[in-house]
Each structure stands twice: as C-alpha cells, then as structure tokens.
Amino acid sequence: MVSRTHYAFNSTKGNLRKPDLVGLLEEEWLQDEAGEKGYLFSEYTLQKYLDLEYRLGEKVLTSGEESLLTKSTGERKKLLLNYQLAQNPDFIILDHPFDGLDAETVAHIKEQFKVLAETTTIIQFYTRSEDILAFCNMALHWKDGRFVKGRTLEKAKFFQHKISQKPIPKALVTYYNLSExxxxxxxxxxxxxxxxxxxxxxxxxxxxxxxxxxxxxxxxxxxxxxxxxxxxxxxxxxxxxxxxxxxxxxxxxxxxxxxxxxxxxxxxxxxxxxxxxxxxxxxxxxxxxxxxxxxxxxxxxxxxxxxxxxxxxxxxxxxxxxxxxxxxxxxxxxxxxxxxxxxxxxxxxxxxxxxxxxxxxxxxxxxxxxxxxxxxxxxxxxxxxxxxxxxxxxxxxxxxxxxxxxxxxxxx
Ligand SMILES: Nc1ncnc2c1ncn2[C@@H]1O[C@H](COP(=O)(O)OP(=O)(O)OP(=O)(O)O)[C@@H](O)[C@H]1O
CATH class of the missing domain: 3.40.50.300 (P-loop containing nucleotide triphosphate hydrolases)
Structure with missing residues (x-):
C-alpha cells in the first residue's frame, strides 16, 4: 500500500521553461513533505553530463572506456536513471521519463518506479495520459509562476482530432527516372x-x-x-x-x-x-x-x-x-x-x-x-x-x- 503522495503534471498545458523545472527542486512545500534530497531526471540533466564529458572529459554516468556521447537516446536515459536511483533520493522529478524509450524498457522502469514509490516521492511530468504512473495520486498545477498542488488527475480520453480534409496541393517539383x-x-x-x-x-x-x-x-x-x-x-x-x-x-x-x-x-x-x-x-x-x-x-x-x-x-x-x-x-x-x-x-x-x-x-x-x-x-x-x-x-x-x-x- 503506497502511503506517500505522488504527483503528476500535465505539461501540455503550462508553458514551462527549464529554470521552472529546476526551481521545483527547491520548492519549500515539496522539501517539507518529502525531504531535501531531490533529483531531476530530465533531458536537461543528461545534456549537462554530456557537456561535462564533451568539454572536460569528465565521466559521471559511465566509467572506463564507456562514453555517454556514443550511447543511443535510450541507453543514456537508463544510465542516468540508474545513477540517480543509486543516490537514494527523497524525491525525484521525472521529466517525461518514457519519451524515446522502447516498450520493454518502459515496462521495466515502471516496475522500478513502483518499488521506489514506497520510499521516495515521485513527481511526474507527462504529455501522454498512457504514461501516467498508476500510483500518482495528485495533480500538480502551474500557478502564478509556481508549482502548486491540485486535486484529481485527468482521466485518459481517446482523441480523434483530425486534420482538414483538403486535398494535397499540387507537386511543384518532378523527379524523372525515379526507380521503383x-x-x-x-x-x-x-x-x-x-x-x-x-x-x-x-x-x-x-x-x-x-x-x-x-x-x-x-x-x-x-x-x-x-x-x-x-x-x-x-x-x-x-x-x-x-x-x-x-x-x-x-x-x-x-x-x-x-x-x-x-x-x-x-x-x-x-x-x-x-x-x-x-x-x-x-x-x-x-x-x-x-x-x-x-x-x-x-x-x-x-x-x-x-x-x-x-x-x-x-x-x-x-x-x-x-x-x-x-x-x-x-x-x-x-x-x-x-x-x-x-x-x-x-x-x-x-x-x-x-x-x-x-x-x-x-x-x-x-x-x-x-x-x-x-x-x-x-x-x-x-x-x-x-x-x-x-x-x-x-x-x-x-x-x-x-x-x-x-x-x-x-x-x-
Ligand atoms: N559513433 C558511435 N560509436 C560507437 N557506438 C555507436 C556510435 N553510434 C551508435 N553507436 C551504438 O550503436 C548502437 C545503435 O545505436 P542507434 O542510435 O542507431 O540505436 P537506436 O535504435 O536509434 O536507439 P534509440 O531508440 O535509443 O534512439 C548503440 O548501441 C550505440 O551505442
């Protein structure tokens, strides 16, 4: 039974910048509730480690001959997550954790998060409702330049948004002798x-x-x-x-x-x-x-x-x-x-x-x-x-x- 509160934030609504995300690490109500040791699992954090290796040759997420620079998108994310989980955080902000990851890895990481949720407060930023972690029980909102607690989470809907039914415009360029x-x-x-x-x-x-x-x-x-x-x-x-x-x-x-x-x-x-x-x-x-x-x-x-x-x-x-x-x-x-x-x-x-x-x-x-x-x-x-x-x-x-x-x- 999960007794902690875990948060989910629908980031398609807010127009957030990177500093806003980083600012959440310092948010008082969150630190009071969860503890002070927070990590940001984000593309933004990955870029910092990539930069560190690229400019200074300093490796944090890999060791020996292994290089973060030559890893694929998903491989990099996995390395970052394993590193941050090993630090025993009080809370972790998951900035779209599943984007770019294959289904198998997503299922595996979801299991990892489930265990983590027993000891660590999780704040998840999402855009796709299928991604919301099942134990996230409270919504987070962006109000007057701050993150505030909300109430219920949005339910998943099936979207049928369609582009106009106009015909495709005429071709401006023709390619001759194109192979089949x-x-x-x-x-x-x-x-x-x-x-x-x-x-x-x-x-x-x-x-x-x-x-x-x-x-x-x-x-x-x-x-x-x-x-x-x-x-x-x-x-x-x-x-x-x-x-x-x-x-x-x-x-x-x-x-x-x-x-x-x-x-x-x-x-x-x-x-x-x-x-x-x-x-x-x-x-x-x-x-x-x-x-x-x-x-x-x-x-x-x-x-x-x-x-x-x-x-x-x-x-x-x-x-x-x-x-x-x-x-x-x-x-x-x-x-x-x-x-x-x-x-x-x-x-x-x-x-x-x-x-x-x-x-x-x-x-x-x-x-x-x-x-x-x-x-x-x-x-x-x-x-x-x-x-x-x-x-x-x-x-x-x-x-x-x-x-x-x-x-x-x-x-x-
Ligand atoms: N320049 C390179 N030097 C060494 N290894 C490389 C290099 N480029 C890619 N790789 C390795 O080749 C493999 C395939 O990488 P690639 O980026 O093509 O995978 P992918 O299917 O696109 O992955 P993802 O879904 O995570 O983006 C990875 O293991 C990656 O680490």
Whole structure:
C-alpha cells in the first residue's frame, strides 16, 4: 500500500521553461513533505553530463572506456536513471521519463518506479495520459509562476482530432527516372569498431509504401536512417542502393538529400529566427532556412494550400518560433512535403506531444500516406493510435548486432 503522495503534471498545458523545472527542486512545500534530497531526471540533466564529458572529459554516468556521447537516446536515459536511483533520493522529478524509450524498457522502469514509490516521492511530468504512473495520486498545477498542488488527475480520453480534409496541393517539383525501389539494403552489416550493430540487413522500400521502423533502444534505427540520409559514412562500399544508385558511386549526398523530406523535433530548434510560417514552408522547396530569392506566384499559392491543409491559415504571417509545439511539427511536415519528395522520413514526429496534438500529427501522416505518392518511413517507440502504416520493419537486438525482419503491421 503506497502511503506517500505522488504527483503528476500535465505539461501540455503550462508553458514551462527549464529554470521552472529546476526551481521545483527547491520548492519549500515539496522539501517539507518529502525531504531535501531531490533529483531531476530530465533531458536537461543528461545534456549537462554530456557537456561535462564533451568539454572536460569528465565521466559521471559511465566509467572506463564507456562514453555517454556514443550511447543511443535510450541507453543514456537508463544510465542516468540508474545513477540517480543509486543516490537514494527523497524525491525525484521525472521529466517525461518514457519519451524515446522502447516498450520493454518502459515496462521495466515502471516496475522500478513502483518499488521506489514506497520510499521516495515521485513527481511526474507527462504529455501522454498512457504514461501516467498508476500510483500518482495528485495533480500538480502551474500557478502564478509556481508549482502548486491540485486535486484529481485527468482521466485518459481517446482523441480523434483530425486534420482538414483538403486535398494535397499540387507537386511543384518532378523527379524523372525515379526507380521503383527507393531504398535497398542488401545483406548489410555495420559495426562501430569492435561493436557489431546491424547484421545482414535486407530491406526494400518501394515508392508509395508506408513503413514504421521499430526496435528496442540501441537496436540501430538511427544508424539505419543515417545511412539512408547520408549523415553516416557507414553505407559506403556496401550493397546499399538509394534511389537506384549504389551509395557512394552515383548521386552525391546533396542530390540524395534533395529527394528526402526529413522531419525530427530537433529541427524546430534550428529555426529560431524571424521566419514566418509561409517562408518556412516555401523554404522547403530549396531546403533553405531563409528565402534567398523572391518566391513565384505559384510557389506562394502552393504554400498557402499547404497552410490551409494543416489548418494554420490565421498564422501564415506569424513567426514560426512563436507557434505552439504541435503547429511547429505540422509546419515542418508541410515544409518537407512541398518539394514533393519520393521519401519522407519522420523521426519521432509525435515526441513529447500531448494526446490530442499527437492525434493531429498522425492524421496528417495518414492524409499524406493515402493522398500522395510519397513513401513514408515513420520511426517512433509509441504505437500511435490510428496511425495507418501498412508495413513494419523490426530490428531485433542480438549479440552479433541487430537483425531485421518485416512484420505485419497491426495498426491502421
Ligand atoms: N559513433 C558511435 N560509436 C560507437 N557506438 C555507436 C556510435 N553510434 C551508435 N553507436 C551504438 O550503436 C548502437 C545503435 O545505436 P542507434 O542510435 O542507431 O540505436 P537506436 O535504435 O536509434 O536507439 P534509440 O531508440 O535509443 O534512439 C548503440 O548501441 C550505440 O551505442
């Protein structure tokens, strides 16, 4: 029987900054109730340890040859959590603890938290209601610049938010002589030094197909994606064919990138200038951050249609950086799509969004998948309700690296 009070905070509602989160560590009522020794389990804390290793070579979460810098997202989180739990905290603030973690790890960590909850006060920040820890019995609110105790927790709802039903705008760019098979991994194995990561991968992505790439943390999803986009040299000299050409022998990285629309939440941080929503989307035609030449009337018209499709008509002249997080994601997807790429890579596009916002992004992906010729490669640890992907490629981790299997998709 859990006698402590544990808190949950719905962070889709508050507009919190990092210092606010850190400030909770010093909150008097919390320290009076739980004790003074508090830890913040957060991406923010991880960044500090990464910085420490990068700048000073100082390792806190790893020892010996092991480096935090080369660990995958999930591996880093696990290291941080184990370190903080070993310090016997009085309370711990879990800042979206499950984002980016695979289902197996989430289930394991949930068990760890259950045991921890008997001796330690837990404060959980969440955006997805499925993440709320069962023992969290009180809501936390943000009021007048402080965290205050609330009452009941919100119940989970099923969200059916949908994007407008407008048709997909006309293509501005045409790609000639495009191969039917866009991506072709032929018996590809990859290792980092002595460490095997991928073994004998065979995978074909054809035009117009929609795929979800799955696999536990550290199974090699990012490695696989970076071989496609050209951000990793690992594909060179291997039987990897991108848009029909063997990697390294045909098209340049730049030419490959032109045919790929790439969306990841990290991109939003890159556009923190004065760019309007409209300029952001038009910039996608040339993959430029700002606009270096005056857009044509047709380009403006097509951008307007994309803006209408994502339902941001009233925000076209607004600055991108001032948009809500979900609006930014929708704009990034429209920006990636305006050049009519044969391949759209969506790397955790719903990361850290709330239930309703994630449903909106999923709805846009479904619209693109059914209404355009684009092949979609969707990477996420979550099984998004309502996402219509017809194929799944799963990486199974093993001693000699991960193997890949095509699986029947149960979504949609
Ligand atoms: N530059 C590198 N040097 C050494 N090891 C690396 C390097 N890059 C990746 N790795 C290792 O390769 C493995 C696969 O990493 P990758 O980031 O591709 O996994 P992932 O499936 O994307 O993981 P996650 O879901 O946690 O993001 C991990 O064990 C990681 O530590």
């Amino acid at each position: 098979v866009l991506i072709d991994f032929r018996d590809i194995s990859v290792a980092f030094g002595e460490k095997p990561v991928l073994q004998h991968i065979n995978w074909q992505v054809k035009r117009g197909e929609s795929w979800q790439l799955t696999g536990v943390n550290g199974s090699g999803k990012t490695t696989l994606l970076s071989m496609i986009t050209g951000d990793s040299v690992k594909g060179y000299g291997k039987e990897l064919y991108i848009f029909g050409s063997k990697k390294g022998s045909g098209e340049s990285v730049w030419e490959i990138k032109k045919k790929i629309g790439y969306v990841t939440p990290v991109l939003t941080e890159r556009f923190d200038g004065m760019h309007s929503v409209s300029d952001m989307i038009i910039g996608g035609i040339y993959d430029s951050v700002g606009l270096y030449k005056r857009p044509t009337t047709l380009e403006r018209k097509i951008a307007e249609e994309w803006i209408e499709l994502i339902g941001l008509q009233d925000k076209a002249t607004k600055r991108f950086r001032d948009l809500s997080e979900v609006a930014k994601r929708l704009v990034l997807i429209a920006r990636a799509m305006i050049k009519n790429p044969p391949l759209l890579i969506l790397d955790e596009p719903t990361f850290a969004l709330g239930d309703a916002d994630a449903a909106l992004v999923v709805s846009l992906i479904n619209t693109l998948s059914s209404g355009s010729d684009v092949a979609i490669l969707f990477v996420s640890h979550r099984t998004e309700p309502g996402l219509e992907v017809s194929k799944k490629f799963h990486l199974t981790k093993g001693e000699k690296g991960s193997t890949g299997q095509e699986r029947i998709s149960l979504t949609g």
